Amino acid sequence: MTFLKAEQPQLFKDHAYKEIKKGIIQHKVEPGSMLNERSLSEILGISRTPLKLALQQLEVEGWIQSVPRKGIFVKTINRQDVDDVFQLRKANEVLVIELLIPLLDNETIEKIEKVDKQLSDIKKEPLKFVYHDSSFHLFLAELSQNLRLYQLIQNLTDHFNWYGFAALKAGISLDEVYYEHKLIIEGLKARNIHQTTNAVLNHIDNTYSTILESLKE
Amino acid sequence: MTFLKAEQPQLFKDHAYKEIKKGIIQHKVEPGSMLNERSLSEILGISRTPLKLALQQLEVEGWIQSVPRKGIFVKTINRQDVDDVFQLRKANEVLVIELLIPLLDNETIEKIEKVDKQLSDIKKEPLKFVYHDSSFHLFLAELSQNLRLYQLIQNLTDHFNWYGFAALKAGISLDEVYYEHKLIIEGLKARNIHQTTNAVLNHIDNTYSTILESLKE
DNA sequence: TTATGGTATGTGGTATACCAGATACCAATT
DNA sequence: AATTGGTATCTGGTATACCACATACCATAA
Numbered sequence A, B: 001m002t003f004l005k006a007e008q009p010q011l012f013k014d015h016a017y018k019e020i021k022k023g024i025i026q027h028k029v030e031p032g033s034m035l036n037e038r039s040l041s042e043i044l045g046i047s048r049t050p051l052k053l054a055l056q057q058l059e060v061e062g063w064i065q066s067v068p069r070k071g072i073f074v075k076t077i078n079r080q081d082v083d084d085v086f087q088l089r090k091a092n093e094v095l096v097i098e099l100l101i102p103l104l105d106n107e108t109i110e111k112i113e114k115v116d117k118q119l120s121d122i123k124k125e126p127l128k129f130v131y132h133d134s135s136f137h138l139f140l141a142e143l144s145q146n147l148r149l150y151q152l153i154q155n156l157t158d159h160f161n162w163y164g165f166a167a168l169k170a171g172i173s174l175d176e177v178y179y180e181h182k183l184i185i186e187g188l189k190a191r192n193i194h195q196t197t198n199a200v201l202n203h204i205d206n207t208y209s210t211i212l213e214s215l216k217e
Numbered sequence C: 001t002t003a004t005g006g007t008a009t010g011t012g013g014t015a016t017a018c019c020a021g022a023t024a025c026c027a028a029t030t
Numbered sequence D: 001a002a003t004t005g006g007t008a009t010c011t012g013g014t015a016t017a018c019c020a021c022a023t024a025c026c027a028t029a030a
Helices: A012-025 A037-044 A048-060 A079-103 A106-121 A126-143 A147-163 A165-170 A174-189 A193-216 B012-025 B037-044 B048-060 B079-103 B106-121 B126-143 B147-163 B165-170 B174-189 B193-216
Strands: A064-067 A071-074 B064-067 B071-074
Touching: A012 A037, A012 A048, A012 A147, A037 A048, A048 A064, A048 B048, A079 A126, A079 A147, A079 A174, A079 A193, A079 B079, A079 B147, A106 A126, A106 A174, A126 A147, A126 A174, A147 A165, A147 A193, A147 B079, A165 A193, A174 A193, B012 B037, B012 B048, B012 B147, B037 B048, B048 B064, B079 B126, B079 B147, B079 B174, B079 B193, B106 B126, B106 B174, B126 B147, B126 B174, B147 B165, B147 B193, B165 B193, B174 B193
Parallel strands: none
Antiparallel strands: A064 A071, B064 B071
């Protein structure tokens, strides 16, 4: 009877994890602000036990910091952290390309173009757009066939989105981003690691610059 | 009164995390075997609540997999995982070198040599040796001034130690490893990124080969 | 007025009781 | 003998009560 799709039950801890993380990325809670376990459990309608598991994961992944018997604090955003994530992202997105290109076939490239096309269709909505920009990068990471690398890229792009959320809400140069994606796809089509890597690095550099500008304010 | 060193209380979850992780790396629990929360809490002398937090962290970091209402299982070791970690380690240890070299001064290089010297003094004991091999890599990562990168390298070297534990217990070509470290240090002294990077990649390649051989058995 | 210290309150940490899903076993039925 | 289905038991998931530490506040005393 396995054809009856076995939808797994959403665990409370997973639900809490997603909700809190979303709230942080979208700056619904300020960086540096305190999270109260009892309040959060009430808001989410769950007890403290599964909530604690969600918070544990968020801490391991670098979103919050727990200070025993004092409180749980959303990490602050500073130049050092942005730079750290930036460096990691560059190195590991380059790795994605290096792993991906030898695996490429025409069918895969078509899929990549399709994903990017969906992106362009909604570029009028900055908030949705950013998720699809990340989706593009995540899709490439997924195709690299390295699960750990995928999870790492996920975490890094999520942090980039957090750092640059102000710029994204204000509206960003979406056409440029779309053009940069096109350059990446061209590199992939040519199966040229050097060309593609340059396109990716340039794309990340530009996102980084945008973030730094929005942080100055 | 801050001169009275404020030793922070070891939280139960941290203690449990370290103990369980050590047990996994040293193959005191077999890959694939099941961990029982109630048994573990008895063995560690703590309740299930802090234990769950430790398990949550171990799962996020890739050591175990929790299947709701079925059990918690130590991850199995397979070629794909080893390769994934191998690829990530290469890319990110190269990043360490790229970040580190512009930061080097003579004092720092002396420290690095000192750490490596301590390593050579105990090369007769394989089990201790491996921790100091990792310490060497971790020390370089720490000097790169990127906290996230440091934590990533920590996780990756720990997994390498887990994968290759059989080979390490059997006794490994310690002289070779020591020689390879010397090459890395020479590269650092020359402030030569290309030279150092090659030495690091060669070192990781050799460790990888050793792991693969021990996995065949 | 200022310093002190006790107390009330708020925090996360911990232990535990209970719940529901998953599983294994065994008896009843065919 | 093979199949069914119910039950006992094992699992992690959840809720909750209580604890110890940290802190803010306020009364008290110098």
